[in-house]
Amino acid sequence: MKRKLNRIFDRLHSAFGSQHWWPADTAFEVMVGTILTQNTNWANVEKAITALKEKKLLSPDKLYQLKAEKLAGLIRSAGYYNIKTARLKSFLKFFFDSYGSKIKLMAKQDLVLLRRQLLAVNGIGPETADSILLYALNKPIFVVDAYTKRIFLRHGLIKKEAQYSQVQDFFMRNLKQDTKLFNEYHALIVKLGKEYCRKQNPKCEICPLHGQ
């Protein structure tokens, strides 16, 4: 299975090239983006990020001080804007209370402990926590999302009842524990999902993984 997963990676990388994730200027922007993109089209998230940048509010201090109603208005395009406002606020509180809003301090924390802390924040589930760990803090952890499950289910590599942790274990047991590999692999899966493996119109017969 190790060889198979590496072959799939090579096939995806050949087909799509490096994805250069996460698309953001700063680690803080990544963390905000992970919450905004929950069950949401990335194009809608970009509009919200752009709005925050235009108002020069995309910093821990500014967002922490910003009134919830203002924030909700600015991230409206990302959908679920009331919930996401609350989630951003709860994350910010954690970020200030536990790490003084210092990315470097946070990055020094033990991976297992930090993941537990993130999961305890209201609004941060496994995918958001792992996205923050991998893409904001460069920790070697594999991110699982809806595309990952859909694609690897369609290719018969995981069971449909498989939970998040089981899918994550499947990848992490069979791949080199490498931040760059995990970064690129997940990004390529999302790319494949967007291009070929949507819920409707699954163009599986011309998917680059066909026959793998």
Place this chain on the structure above:
DNA sequence: GACCAGGCACATC
């Protein structure tokens, strides 16, 4: 107009 998008918390069984 229906369907979907880089989830999560909460209620209920």
Place this chain on the structure above:
DNA sequence: GATGTGCATGGT
């Protein structure tokens, strides 16, 4: 522990 539901915009 599993399953169902609300949250919401904007593109196809």
